Amino acid sequence: MKPTVSSTAHWLVLGAINAACIFSLTYSPTHYMENISYQTITQQWLEDSNQLNTEEYMTIGHGRLTQTTLESLNGKIRNSTISADVIRESNHHVQIKIRTVKLSQDNELFAIEKTPDLFFKRQYVLQEGAVLNYELIPTTDKNTMCVYVHELSRLRCMNH
Template identity: 30%
Template sequence: MNFVRFKHLFILSGMALLALAGIVFDRPAYTKGVSYHGTNNIVLNSGEMIHSEERLIIGDTLSLAVIEKSDANLNYASLSAKAVSFGRRTLELEIQQAQSSRSNPLSGLSEVPDVFFGRQYGLATGAALHLEFLPTQVENTICYYVQELDYVRCLYR
């Protein structure tokens, strides 16, 4: 057997094995049952500061809780959604229940596109949400993109 004659076959076979190993050993972007937490400070056009904290737990049911504080105003919102399909980098959800402690969002939130509960879609029971998890360099961090809301958030354990 002449090695020169089959060297391209060996190279292509090696590349195929590496690609297959990458697919098989790719760890999911999120861990079920783990609580992820994040904080965010938002400065409105008026100069007012809104501080938000959120907690996300992914399982057969996704649970998201958000607290938004602005001066003396406080809003607590929660969302629970049933996981319809799991993927290594995607998650498809159906909203089961969404609640907010305020009937109207905090004043000024409508000018900020980065607020989840200021959007009507986020409170629609039965609506579908598609989460795509983005690659991160930090092991205890997840970043996800919600297609329907054009919303990106990074949280940590």
């Protein structure tokens, strides 16, 4: 004698399978870990053969983003710290609004006169109230976060 399964049980199983399929299509993990400090170090040779060294640190979490940039050139060090509110967020995109900007000096960061395009981009980025869009790029390493900042046309990959 064959055991019989009610049609209701069949529909429940099919419904659960469909729900799991829909969830797997819409769910994708975030491309960063909240409240983890990511960092990167870059070196850039300028036209006058000087080397500009930059360290960047970024933390995203609880509706806030903090980014610190340290630049060194010819033994001098300058820094900037940006605090921002996350105003829109998805698995692949973070939009922020700059709340405060603190610079180590009243002057802009280094190499402005040597990279005029960077000067104009920084004028916008370092203004309180500016809105920035960070596109999160998937990586295979969970300890790495890659972001493309649309307003700077800049891609940065950072590790923690």
